[in-house]
Amino acid sequence: MKENSQERLLRLLSLFADEEKGEWSVDEASVHLGISASQTYRYFRTLASAGYISAYTTGRYVLGPAIIELDRKLRIGDPMIHAARSIMREMLSTAPSASIAILCRYFRGQVMCVHEEFETYQHHEISYERGQPRPLYQGAASKVILANLPLRQARAYFNHAPDKFNQFDLGANWTEVKRSLRELRSQPAIITAGELGTSASGISAPIYDDKRVLGSVSLVLPITVATEEVTSSLMPVVAAAGQEMTSKMQHLAQLQQ
Amino acid sequence: MKENSQERLLRLLSLFADEEKGEWSVDEASVHLGISASQTYRYFRTLASAGYISAYTTGRYVLGPAIIELDRKLRIGDPMIHAARSIMREMLSTAPSASIAILCRYFRGQVMCVHEEFETYQHHEISYERGQPRPLYQGAASKVILANLPLRQARAYFNHAPDKFNQFDLGANWTEVKRSLRELRSQPAIITAGELGTSASGISAPIYDDKRVLGSVSLVLPITVATEEVTSSLMPVVAAAGQEMTSKMQHLAQLQQ
DNA sequence: AACAATTTTTTCGTATTGTGATAATTTTGC
Protein backbone atom coordinates (compact mmCIF):
# COMPACT_ATOMS: atom_id res chain seq x y z
CA MET A 1 0.00 0.00 0.00
CA LYS A 2 2.42 2.60 -1.20
CA GLU A 3 0.37 5.74 -1.46
CA ASN A 4 1.16 9.07 -3.02
CA SER A 5 -0.07 12.46 -1.99
CA GLN A 6 -2.96 12.57 -4.44
CA GLU A 7 -4.22 9.20 -3.31
CA ARG A 8 -4.05 10.41 0.27
CA LEU A 9 -6.11 13.44 -0.66
CA LEU A 10 -8.77 11.26 -2.25
CA ARG A 11 -8.72 8.92 0.70
CA LEU A 12 -9.43 11.89 2.91
CA LEU A 13 -12.33 12.89 0.69
CA SER A 14 -13.62 9.34 0.83
CA LEU A 15 -13.83 9.58 4.60
CA PHE A 16 -16.91 11.66 3.98
CA ALA A 17 -18.59 8.70 2.26
CA ASP A 18 -18.45 6.81 5.55
CA GLU A 19 -21.86 5.42 6.41
CA GLU A 20 -22.00 6.46 10.05
CA LYS A 21 -19.91 9.61 10.04
CA GLY A 22 -20.79 12.59 7.89
CA GLU A 23 -18.58 15.28 9.38
CA TRP A 24 -14.92 15.32 10.27
CA SER A 25 -12.64 17.57 12.21
CA VAL A 26 -9.01 17.93 11.24
CA ASP A 27 -7.90 16.03 14.32
CA GLU A 28 -10.23 13.11 13.74
CA ALA A 29 -9.19 12.83 10.11
CA SER A 30 -5.56 13.21 11.08
CA VAL A 31 -5.55 10.23 13.43
CA HIS A 32 -7.83 8.21 11.17
CA LEU A 33 -5.55 8.62 8.17
CA GLY A 34 -2.29 8.53 10.09
CA ILE A 35 -1.16 11.87 8.71
CA SER A 36 0.33 14.71 10.70
CA ALA A 37 -1.99 17.48 11.78
CA SER A 38 -0.24 20.16 9.78
CA GLN A 39 -0.44 18.16 6.61
CA THR A 40 -4.07 17.28 7.27
CA TYR A 41 -4.77 20.99 7.57
CA ARG A 42 -3.18 21.48 4.17
CA TYR A 43 -5.37 18.75 2.68
CA PHE A 44 -8.50 20.22 4.23
CA ARG A 45 -7.64 23.62 2.86
CA THR A 46 -7.08 22.24 -0.60
CA LEU A 47 -10.38 20.35 -0.63
CA ALA A 48 -12.26 23.26 0.91
CA SER A 49 -11.03 25.92 -1.46
CA ALA A 50 -11.98 23.72 -4.39
CA GLY A 51 -15.48 23.34 -2.91
CA TYR A 52 -15.34 19.60 -2.23
CA ILE A 53 -15.72 20.09 1.48
CA SER A 54 -17.00 23.01 3.46
CA ALA A 55 -16.79 24.08 7.10
CA TYR A 56 -20.35 24.54 8.24
CA THR A 57 -18.98 25.73 11.57
CA THR A 58 -15.44 26.16 12.79
CA GLY A 59 -13.62 22.89 12.88
CA ARG A 60 -16.45 20.75 11.53
CA TYR A 61 -16.24 19.92 7.86
CA VAL A 62 -18.88 18.36 5.64
CA LEU A 63 -19.10 17.70 1.91
CA GLY A 64 -19.31 20.79 -0.25
CA PRO A 65 -21.26 22.09 -3.24
CA ALA A 66 -18.74 20.84 -5.80
CA ILE A 67 -20.08 17.35 -5.15
CA ILE A 68 -23.60 18.41 -6.11
CA GLU A 69 -22.28 20.04 -9.23
CA LEU A 70 -20.45 16.89 -10.31
CA ASP A 71 -23.40 14.68 -9.49
CA ARG A 72 -25.62 16.71 -11.78
CA LYS A 73 -23.14 16.37 -14.60
CA LEU A 74 -23.00 12.64 -14.04
CA ARG A 75 -26.80 12.33 -13.97
CA ILE A 76 -27.02 14.22 -17.26
CA GLY A 77 -23.99 12.97 -19.07
CA ASP A 78 -23.29 9.40 -18.00
CA PRO A 79 -23.45 7.20 -21.10
CA MET A 80 -24.73 4.15 -19.23
CA ILE A 81 -27.54 6.07 -17.54
CA HIS A 82 -28.35 7.78 -20.80
CA ALA A 83 -28.61 4.46 -22.59
CA ALA A 84 -30.70 3.00 -19.78
CA ARG A 85 -33.36 5.68 -19.49
CA SER A 86 -35.63 4.68 -22.35
CA ILE A 87 -35.12 0.98 -21.79
CA MET A 88 -36.04 1.32 -18.13
CA ARG A 89 -39.11 3.41 -18.88
CA GLU A 90 -40.35 0.91 -21.39
CA MET A 91 -39.75 -1.95 -18.98
CA LEU A 92 -41.58 -0.03 -16.31
CA SER A 93 -44.62 0.52 -18.49
CA THR A 94 -45.29 -3.22 -18.57
CA ALA A 95 -45.00 -3.58 -14.79
CA PRO A 96 -47.72 -3.17 -12.14
CA SER A 97 -48.17 0.40 -10.94
CA ALA A 98 -46.06 1.40 -7.94
CA SER A 99 -43.15 -0.57 -9.34
CA ILE A 100 -39.83 1.09 -9.94
CA ALA A 101 -36.93 0.34 -12.26
CA ILE A 102 -33.36 0.57 -11.06
CA LEU A 103 -29.97 0.52 -12.72
CA CYS A 104 -27.11 -0.85 -10.63
CA ARG A 105 -23.39 -0.98 -11.08
CA TYR A 106 -20.69 -3.25 -9.75
CA PHE A 107 -18.41 -0.98 -7.75
CA ARG A 108 -15.67 -1.70 -5.24
CA GLY A 109 -16.86 -5.24 -4.61
CA GLN A 110 -20.35 -3.99 -3.94
CA VAL A 111 -23.43 -3.06 -5.91
CA MET A 112 -24.64 0.48 -6.19
CA CYS A 113 -27.84 1.84 -7.66
CA VAL A 114 -26.93 4.66 -10.04
CA HIS A 115 -30.32 5.51 -11.48
CA GLU A 116 -34.01 4.95 -10.78
CA GLU A 117 -37.12 5.43 -12.89
CA PHE A 118 -40.69 5.51 -11.61
CA GLU A 119 -44.07 6.35 -13.05
CA THR A 120 -45.28 8.58 -10.30
CA TYR A 121 -43.25 9.81 -7.41
CA GLN A 122 -44.21 8.15 -4.18
CA HIS A 123 -42.55 7.11 -1.02
CA HIS A 124 -41.54 3.49 -1.11
CA GLU A 125 -39.40 1.53 1.25
CA ILE A 126 -36.04 2.13 -0.32
CA SER A 127 -34.42 -1.17 -1.10
CA TYR A 128 -31.69 0.07 -3.40
CA GLU A 129 -31.22 3.73 -2.68
CA ARG A 130 -29.25 5.66 -5.27
CA GLY A 131 -25.67 5.94 -4.14
CA GLN A 132 -25.74 3.48 -1.27
CA PRO A 133 -23.41 0.51 -1.79
CA ARG A 134 -25.02 -2.86 -1.12
CA PRO A 135 -23.42 -6.25 -0.60
CA LEU A 136 -23.22 -8.75 -3.44
CA TYR A 137 -25.13 -11.52 -1.71
CA GLN A 138 -28.38 -9.73 -0.91
CA GLY A 139 -31.20 -8.88 -3.32
CA ALA A 140 -31.81 -9.73 -6.95
CA ALA A 141 -29.90 -6.76 -8.38
CA SER A 142 -26.83 -7.86 -6.43
CA LYS A 143 -27.12 -11.61 -6.85
CA VAL A 144 -27.34 -11.42 -10.61
CA ILE A 145 -24.05 -9.55 -10.64
CA LEU A 146 -22.44 -11.97 -8.22
CA ALA A 147 -23.57 -14.90 -10.33
CA ASN A 148 -21.95 -13.42 -13.43
CA LEU A 149 -18.65 -12.53 -11.82
CA PRO A 150 -15.56 -14.64 -12.53
CA LEU A 151 -15.62 -17.60 -10.13
CA ARG A 152 -12.36 -16.54 -8.51
CA GLN A 153 -13.86 -13.23 -7.45
CA ALA A 154 -17.10 -14.81 -6.31
CA ARG A 155 -15.11 -17.21 -4.20
CA ALA A 156 -13.12 -14.41 -2.61
CA TYR A 157 -16.33 -12.68 -1.62
CA PHE A 158 -17.75 -15.92 -0.29
CA ASN A 159 -14.70 -16.49 1.88
CA HIS A 160 -15.09 -13.01 3.24
CA ALA A 161 -18.65 -13.53 4.49
CA PRO A 162 -19.71 -17.17 4.24
CA ASP A 163 -22.44 -16.81 6.86
CA LYS A 164 -24.13 -14.08 4.86
CA PHE A 165 -24.06 -16.20 1.74
CA ASN A 166 -25.79 -18.95 3.68
CA GLN A 167 -28.29 -16.57 5.18
CA PHE A 168 -29.43 -15.45 1.75
CA ASP A 169 -29.79 -18.96 0.38
CA LEU A 170 -26.63 -19.08 -1.67
CA GLY A 171 -25.28 -22.16 0.06
CA ALA A 172 -23.37 -23.16 3.19
CA ASN A 173 -20.08 -24.03 1.52
CA TRP A 174 -18.28 -23.20 -1.68
CA THR A 175 -19.53 -26.25 -3.54
CA GLU A 176 -23.12 -25.37 -2.77
CA VAL A 177 -22.55 -21.70 -3.59
CA LYS A 178 -20.93 -22.60 -6.89
CA ARG A 179 -23.92 -24.75 -7.76
CA SER A 180 -26.48 -22.10 -6.86
CA LEU A 181 -24.60 -19.44 -8.79
CA ARG A 182 -24.62 -21.68 -11.84
CA GLU A 183 -28.32 -22.20 -11.30
CA LEU A 184 -28.90 -18.44 -11.12
CA ARG A 185 -26.88 -17.89 -14.28
CA SER A 186 -29.01 -20.37 -16.16
CA GLN A 187 -32.15 -18.30 -15.71
CA PRO A 188 -32.94 -15.41 -18.05
CA ALA A 189 -33.53 -13.17 -15.02
CA ILE A 190 -33.44 -13.81 -11.32
CA ILE A 191 -36.13 -13.15 -8.74
CA THR A 192 -35.93 -12.51 -5.03
CA ALA A 193 -38.52 -11.47 -2.47
CA GLY A 194 -38.08 -9.58 0.78
CA GLU A 195 -34.32 -9.73 0.91
CA LEU A 196 -33.98 -5.99 1.37
CA GLY A 197 -36.75 -4.93 3.69
CA THR A 198 -39.88 -7.02 3.63
CA SER A 199 -42.10 -5.15 1.22
CA ALA A 200 -40.33 -5.49 -2.10
CA SER A 201 -39.60 -8.15 -4.65
CA GLY A 202 -36.92 -7.85 -7.31
CA ILE A 203 -36.43 -9.14 -10.84
CA SER A 204 -32.96 -8.56 -12.28
CA ALA A 205 -30.90 -9.19 -15.38
CA PRO A 206 -27.18 -8.63 -15.91
CA ILE A 207 -25.52 -6.02 -18.12
CA TYR A 208 -22.27 -6.94 -19.80
CA ASP A 209 -19.52 -4.92 -21.35
CA ASP A 210 -17.87 -7.29 -23.80
CA LYS A 211 -16.72 -9.94 -21.41
CA ARG A 212 -17.33 -8.97 -17.82
CA VAL A 213 -20.46 -7.99 -15.99
CA LEU A 214 -20.92 -4.24 -15.50
CA GLY A 215 -24.11 -4.13 -13.51
CA SER A 216 -27.79 -4.98 -13.65
CA VAL A 217 -31.22 -3.67 -14.53
CA SER A 218 -34.12 -4.54 -12.27
CA LEU A 219 -37.76 -4.13 -11.60
CA VAL A 220 -38.74 -3.70 -7.97
CA LEU A 221 -42.37 -4.53 -7.23
CA PRO A 222 -44.42 -4.19 -4.09
CA ILE A 223 -44.34 -7.70 -2.68
CA THR A 224 -48.14 -7.71 -2.49
CA VAL A 225 -48.50 -7.72 -6.25
CA ALA A 226 -45.50 -9.95 -6.94
CA THR A 227 -47.33 -13.18 -7.45
CA GLU A 228 -45.75 -16.13 -9.19
CA GLU A 229 -47.69 -15.35 -12.35
CA VAL A 230 -46.74 -11.70 -12.42
CA THR A 231 -43.05 -12.21 -11.80
CA SER A 232 -42.71 -15.04 -14.26
CA SER A 233 -44.40 -12.98 -16.94
CA LEU A 234 -42.05 -10.08 -16.27
CA MET A 235 -38.94 -12.22 -16.26
CA PRO A 236 -38.51 -12.16 -20.05
CA VAL A 237 -39.18 -8.42 -20.08
CA VAL A 238 -36.34 -7.75 -17.65
CA ALA A 239 -34.10 -10.23 -19.41
CA ALA A 240 -34.68 -8.41 -22.69
CA ALA A 241 -33.87 -5.10 -21.04
CA GLY A 242 -30.58 -6.52 -19.81
CA GLN A 243 -29.69 -7.79 -23.25
CA GLU A 244 -30.65 -4.49 -24.84
CA MET A 245 -28.46 -2.64 -22.36
CA THR A 246 -25.59 -4.99 -23.09
CA SER A 247 -25.80 -4.40 -26.82
CA LYS A 248 -26.17 -0.65 -26.32
CA MET A 249 -23.05 -0.58 -24.18
CA GLN A 250 -21.12 -2.46 -26.85
CA HIS A 251 -22.50 -0.11 -29.50
CA LEU A 252 -21.32 2.85 -27.47
CA ALA A 253 -17.79 1.53 -27.45
CA GLN A 254 -17.69 1.74 -31.25
CA LEU A 255 -19.12 5.24 -31.61
CA GLN A 256 -16.22 7.06 -30.07
CA GLN A 257 -15.77 10.22 -32.07
CA MET B 1 -1.34 30.82 -9.24
CA LYS B 2 1.16 28.54 -7.63
CA GLU B 3 -0.47 25.15 -7.67
CA ASN B 4 0.50 21.95 -5.99
CA SER B 5 -0.09 18.44 -7.19
CA GLN B 6 -3.28 17.92 -5.20
CA GLU B 7 -4.78 21.11 -6.56
CA ARG B 8 -3.88 19.97 -10.04
CA LEU B 9 -5.64 16.67 -9.42
CA LEU B 10 -8.79 18.45 -8.28
CA ARG B 11 -8.60 20.82 -11.21
CA LEU B 12 -8.56 17.80 -13.47
CA LEU B 13 -11.60 16.39 -11.72
CA SER B 14 -13.33 19.75 -12.07
CA LEU B 15 -12.93 19.54 -15.82
CA PHE B 16 -15.77 17.05 -15.67
CA ALA B 17 -18.06 19.73 -14.26
CA ASP B 18 -17.68 21.67 -17.48
CA GLU B 19 -21.08 22.57 -18.88
CA GLU B 20 -20.52 21.56 -22.48
CA LYS B 21 -18.04 18.73 -22.12
CA GLY B 22 -18.81 15.63 -20.12
CA GLU B 23 -16.08 13.29 -21.24
CA TRP B 24 -12.36 13.76 -21.56
CA SER B 25 -9.51 11.85 -23.10
CA VAL B 26 -6.07 11.98 -21.57
CA ASP B 27 -4.76 14.06 -24.46
CA GLU B 28 -7.52 16.63 -24.26
CA ALA B 29 -7.11 17.01 -20.53
CA SER B 30 -3.35 17.14 -20.92
CA VAL B 31 -3.39 20.13 -23.28
CA HIS B 32 -6.24 21.80 -21.41
CA LEU B 33 -4.43 21.66 -18.10
CA GLY B 34 -0.96 22.23 -19.47
CA ILE B 35 0.39 19.06 -17.90
CA SER B 36 2.56 16.49 -19.62
CA ALA B 37 0.83 13.45 -21.03
CA SER B 38 2.62 11.01 -18.77
CA GLN B 39 1.63 12.90 -15.67
CA THR B 40 -1.94 13.26 -16.90
CA TYR B 41 -2.06 9.51 -17.28
CA ARG B 42 -0.97 9.17 -13.66
CA TYR B 43 -3.70 11.56 -12.54
CA PHE B 44 -6.33 9.71 -14.55
CA ARG B 45 -5.23 6.42 -13.06
CA THR B 46 -5.42 7.83 -9.54
CA LEU B 47 -8.89 9.25 -10.04
CA ALA B 48 -10.10 6.14 -11.83
CA SER B 49 -8.91 3.64 -9.26
CA ALA B 50 -10.60 5.66 -6.53
CA GLY B 51 -13.84 5.59 -8.53
CA TYR B 52 -14.10 9.31 -9.23
CA ILE B 53 -13.82 8.81 -12.96
CA SER B 54 -14.37 5.77 -15.07
CA ALA B 55 -13.47 4.78 -18.62
CA TYR B 56 -16.74 3.86 -20.29
CA THR B 57 -14.74 2.92 -23.33
CA THR B 58 -11.03 2.97 -24.02
CA GLY B 59 -9.67 6.47 -23.84
CA ARG B 60 -12.94 8.20 -22.98
CA TYR B 61 -13.39 9.01 -19.34
CA VAL B 62 -16.53 10.16 -17.53
CA LEU B 63 -17.40 10.74 -13.90
CA GLY B 64 -17.52 7.62 -11.76
CA PRO B 65 -19.71 6.03 -9.09
CA ALA B 66 -17.80 7.59 -6.19
CA ILE B 67 -19.49 10.87 -7.08
CA ILE B 68 -22.93 9.33 -6.65
CA GLU B 69 -21.91 7.87 -3.33
CA LEU B 70 -20.71 11.22 -2.04
CA ASP B 71 -23.77 13.02 -3.31
CA ARG B 72 -26.01 10.67 -1.37
CA LYS B 73 -24.07 11.33 1.80
CA LEU B 74 -24.35 15.04 1.23
CA ARG B 75 -28.10 14.83 0.58
CA ILE B 76 -28.56 12.89 3.80
CA GLY B 77 -26.05 14.54 6.05
CA ASP B 78 -25.66 18.17 5.06
CA PRO B 79 -26.62 20.30 8.07
CA MET B 80 -27.99 23.16 6.00
CA ILE B 81 -30.22 20.90 3.90
CA HIS B 82 -31.29 19.05 7.01
CA ALA B 83 -32.28 22.28 8.70
CA ALA B 84 -34.09 23.47 5.60
CA ARG B 85 -36.27 20.45 4.92
CA SER B 86 -39.07 21.08 7.39
CA ILE B 87 -38.99 24.83 6.88
CA MET B 88 -39.27 24.41 3.13
CA ARG B 89 -42.10 21.92 3.40
CA GLU B 90 -44.07 24.18 5.66
CA MET B 91 -43.48 27.12 3.36
CA LEU B 92 -44.61 25.00 0.44
CA SER B 93 -47.84 24.03 2.15
CA THR B 94 -49.01 27.64 2.09
CA ALA B 95 -48.20 28.08 -1.60
CA PRO B 96 -50.38 27.33 -4.63
CA SER B 97 -50.16 23.75 -5.86
CA ALA B 98 -47.50 23.09 -8.50
CA SER B 99 -45.15 25.43 -6.68
CA ILE B 100 -41.75 24.21 -5.57
CA ALA B 101 -39.39 25.34 -2.83
CA ILE B 102 -35.67 25.62 -3.45
CA LEU B 103 -32.62 26.11 -1.29
CA CYS B 104 -29.69 27.88 -2.91
CA ARG B 105 -26.13 28.52 -1.89
CA TYR B 106 -23.58 31.13 -2.82
CA PHE B 107 -20.74 29.21 -4.42
CA ARG B 108 -17.76 30.32 -6.47
CA GLY B 109 -19.31 33.68 -7.30
CA GLN B 110 -22.44 31.99 -8.50
CA VAL B 111 -25.64 30.61 -7.04
CA MET B 112 -26.40 26.94 -6.91
CA CYS B 113 -29.56 25.14 -5.95
CA VAL B 114 -28.66 22.44 -3.43
CA HIS B 115 -32.09 21.13 -2.52
CA GLU B 116 -35.66 21.19 -3.80
CA GLU B 117 -38.95 20.25 -2.19
CA PHE B 118 -42.24 19.69 -4.00
CA GLU B 119 -45.65 18.37 -3.09
CA THR B 120 -46.13 16.05 -6.00
CA TYR B 121 -43.55 15.14 -8.53
CA GLN B 122 -44.21 16.70 -11.88
CA HIS B 123 -42.23 18.01 -14.75
CA HIS B 124 -41.76 21.73 -14.51
CA GLU B 125 -39.56 24.01 -16.55
CA ILE B 126 -36.41 23.83 -14.50
CA SER B 127 -35.39 27.31 -13.47
CA TYR B 128 -32.91 26.43 -10.76
CA GLU B 129 -31.85 22.87 -11.37
CA ARG B 130 -30.07 21.19 -8.50
CA GLY B 131 -26.34 21.43 -9.06
CA GLN B 132 -26.31 23.89 -11.91
CA PRO B 133 -24.51 27.13 -11.06
CA ARG B 134 -26.43 30.27 -12.01
CA PRO B 135 -25.25 33.87 -12.30
CA LEU B 136 -25.83 36.32 -9.49
CA TYR B 137 -27.82 38.82 -11.52
CA GLN B 138 -30.63 36.61 -12.79
CA GLY B 139 -33.64 35.35 -10.84
CA ALA B 140 -34.92 36.08 -7.36
CA ALA B 141 -32.87 33.38 -5.62
CA SER B 142 -29.72 34.90 -7.08
CA LYS B 143 -30.56 38.58 -6.75
CA VAL B 144 -31.34 38.31 -3.07
CA ILE B 145 -27.86 36.92 -2.50
CA LEU B 146 -26.26 39.56 -4.66
CA ALA B 147 -28.09 42.28 -2.78
CA ASN B 148 -26.78 41.00 0.53
CA LEU B 149 -23.18 40.60 -0.54
CA PRO B 150 -20.56 43.10 0.63
CA LEU B 151 -20.63 46.03 -1.78
CA ARG B 152 -17.05 45.47 -2.86
CA GLN B 153 -17.90 42.00 -4.10
CA ALA B 154 -21.12 43.12 -5.75
CA ARG B 155 -19.18 45.81 -7.56
CA ALA B 156 -16.61 43.33 -8.79
CA TYR B 157 -19.35 41.18 -10.26
CA PHE B 158 -20.99 44.21 -11.82
CA ASN B 159 -17.75 45.22 -13.49
CA HIS B 160 -17.44 41.74 -14.86
CA ALA B 161 -20.81 41.77 -16.67
CA PRO B 162 -22.37 45.25 -16.62
CA ASP B 163 -24.60 44.54 -19.62
CA LYS B 164 -26.18 41.57 -17.88
CA PHE B 165 -26.89 43.65 -14.80
CA ASN B 166 -28.66 46.15 -17.00
CA GLN B 167 -30.56 43.47 -18.88
CA PHE B 168 -32.03 42.15 -15.65
CA ASP B 169 -33.10 45.56 -14.38
CA LEU B 170 -30.35 46.10 -11.86
CA GLY B 171 -29.17 49.36 -13.39
CA ALA B 172 -26.96 50.67 -16.18
CA ASN B 173 -24.12 51.96 -14.04
CA TRP B 174 -22.73 51.35 -10.59
CA THR B 175 -24.68 54.18 -8.97
CA GLU B 176 -27.94 52.80 -10.28
CA VAL B 177 -27.01 49.25 -9.35
CA LYS B 178 -26.04 50.31 -5.86
CA ARG B 179 -29.41 52.01 -5.46
CA SER B 180 -31.41 49.05 -6.73
CA LEU B 181 -29.49 46.64 -4.51
CA ARG B 182 -30.29 48.83 -1.52
CA GLU B 183 -33.91 48.85 -2.63
CA LEU B 184 -33.91 45.03 -2.87
CA ARG B 185 -32.34 44.73 0.57
CA SER B 186 -35.07 46.89 2.08
CA GLN B 187 -37.79 44.42 1.16
CA PRO B 188 -38.52 41.39 3.37
CA ALA B 189 -38.33 39.15 0.32
CA ILE B 190 -37.75 39.83 -3.31
CA ILE B 191 -39.89 38.86 -6.28
CA THR B 192 -39.04 38.28 -9.91
CA ALA B 193 -41.02 36.94 -12.84
CA GLY B 194 -39.86 35.19 -15.97
CA GLU B 195 -36.15 35.83 -15.51
CA LEU B 196 -35.25 32.17 -15.89
CA GLY B 197 -37.46 30.78 -18.57
CA THR B 198 -40.82 32.42 -19.04
CA SER B 199 -43.09 30.24 -16.99
CA ALA B 200 -41.93 30.78 -13.43
CA SER B 201 -41.96 33.46 -10.82
CA GLY B 202 -39.72 33.51 -7.78
CA ILE B 203 -39.95 34.81 -4.22
CA SER B 204 -36.72 34.69 -2.26
CA ALA B 205 -35.25 35.56 1.10
CA PRO B 206 -31.62 35.50 2.21
CA ILE B 207 -29.98 33.11 4.68
CA TYR B 208 -27.19 34.46 6.84
CA ASP B 209 -24.47 32.81 8.83
CA ASP B 210 -23.55 35.35 11.46
CA LYS B 211 -22.42 38.19 9.25
CA ARG B 212 -22.31 37.17 5.65
CA VAL B 213 -24.99 35.79 3.36
CA LEU B 214 -24.84 32.03 2.82
CA GLY B 215 -27.64 31.48 0.38
CA SER B 216 -31.37 31.82 -0.09
CA VAL B 217 -34.70 30.05 0.26
CA SER B 218 -37.29 30.54 -2.41
CA LEU B 219 -40.69 29.65 -3.64
CA VAL B 220 -41.04 29.13 -7.37
CA LEU B 221 -44.60 29.47 -8.67
CA PRO B 222 -46.07 28.89 -12.09
CA ILE B 223 -46.25 32.39 -13.51
CA THR B 224 -49.95 31.89 -14.28
CA VAL B 225 -50.87 31.81 -10.60
CA ALA B 226 -48.34 34.41 -9.49
CA THR B 227 -50.67 37.36 -9.30
CA GLU B 228 -49.78 40.49 -7.37
CA GLU B 229 -52.06 39.41 -4.51
CA VAL B 230 -50.65 35.91 -4.28
CA THR B 231 -47.01 36.93 -4.33
CA SER B 232 -47.44 39.76 -1.86
CA SER B 233 -49.24 37.45 0.54
CA LEU B 234 -46.42 34.90 0.24
CA MET B 235 -43.68 37.44 0.72
CA PRO B 236 -43.84 37.38 4.52
CA VAL B 237 -43.98 33.59 4.48
CA VAL B 238 -40.74 33.35 2.52
CA ALA B 239 -39.16 36.10 4.59
CA ALA B 240 -40.00 34.17 7.75
CA ALA B 241 -38.49 31.02 6.28
CA GLY B 242 -35.29 32.90 5.57
CA GLN B 243 -35.10 34.22 9.10
CA GLU B 244 -35.84 30.81 10.54
CA MET B 245 -33.06 29.31 8.46
CA THR B 246 -30.69 32.03 9.60
CA SER B 247 -31.38 31.37 13.24
CA LYS B 248 -31.16 27.62 12.75
CA MET B 249 -27.76 28.00 11.11
CA GLN B 250 -26.55 30.10 14.02
CA HIS B 251 -27.97 27.57 16.44
CA LEU B 252 -26.08 24.82 14.65
CA ALA B 253 -22.83 26.65 15.16
CA GLN B 254 -23.31 26.45 18.94
CA LEU B 255 -24.25 22.79 19.14
CA GLN B 256 -20.89 21.44 18.10
CA GLN B 257 -20.29 18.40 20.22
C1' DA C 1 -13.38 43.34 27.36
C1' DA C 2 -9.80 40.30 28.62
C1' DC C 3 -8.67 35.49 28.92
C1' DA C 4 -8.03 30.71 27.75
C1' DA C 5 -8.63 27.24 24.40
C1' DT C 6 -9.10 25.89 19.79
C1' DT C 7 -8.34 26.20 15.20
C1' DT C 8 -5.48 27.52 11.46
C1' DT C 9 -1.43 29.17 9.21
C1' DT C 10 3.81 29.68 8.83
C1' DT C 11 8.39 28.53 9.07
C1' DC C 12 12.08 25.47 8.02
C1' DG C 13 15.25 21.78 6.73
C1' DT C 14 15.27 17.42 4.68
C1' DA C 15 14.02 13.41 2.46
C1' DT C 16 10.56 12.08 -0.54
C1' DT C 17 8.41 11.92 -4.68
C1' DG C 18 6.19 14.24 -8.29
C1' DT C 19 7.65 15.37 -12.86
C1' DG C 20 8.70 15.47 -18.14
C1' DA C 21 10.95 13.05 -21.85
C1' DT C 22 11.43 8.81 -23.95
C1' DA C 23 11.00 4.09 -24.52
C1' DA C 24 8.53 -0.23 -23.79
C1' DT C 25 4.33 -2.52 -23.53
C1' DT C 26 -0.36 -3.44 -23.93
C1' DT C 27 -4.68 -2.86 -25.99
C1' DT C 28 -7.60 -1.79 -29.70
C1' DG C 29 -9.60 -1.18 -34.52
C1' DC C 30 -9.53 -2.87 -39.01
Added chain:
DNA sequence: GCAAAATTATCACAATACGAAAAAATTGTT
Protein backbone atom coordinates in the same frame (compact mmCIF):
# COMPACT_ATOMS: atom_id res chain seq x y z
C1' DG D 1 -2.83 -10.68 -38.65
C1' DC D 2 -0.96 -5.66 -38.57
C1' DA D 3 -0.97 -0.58 -37.74
C1' DA D 4 -2.45 2.82 -34.51
C1' DA D 5 -3.68 4.25 -30.33
C1' DA D 6 -3.71 3.96 -25.34
C1' DT D 7 -1.35 2.87 -21.28
C1' DT D 8 2.50 1.75 -18.40
C1' DA D 9 7.38 1.61 -17.15
C1' DT D 10 12.14 3.69 -16.78
C1' DC D 11 15.11 7.22 -15.20
C1' DA D 12 17.45 11.19 -13.36
C1' DC D 13 16.70 15.48 -11.16
C1' DA D 14 14.53 19.28 -9.35
C1' DA D 15 10.53 20.44 -6.97
C1' DT D 16 7.80 20.02 -3.12
C1' DA D 17 5.27 17.31 0.18
C1' DC D 18 6.22 16.25 4.79
C1' DG D 19 6.47 16.42 10.16
C1' DA D 20 7.67 19.14 14.13
C1' DA D 21 7.23 23.15 16.43
C1' DA D 22 6.15 27.88 16.81
C1' DA D 23 3.27 31.84 15.50
C1' DA D 24 -1.04 33.75 14.44
C1' DA D 25 -5.85 34.02 14.20
C1' DT D 26 -10.25 32.76 15.64
C1' DT D 27 -13.55 31.36 18.97
C1' DG D 28 -15.89 30.54 23.52
C1' DT D 29 -16.19 31.78 28.29
C1' DT D 30 -15.85 34.42 32.33
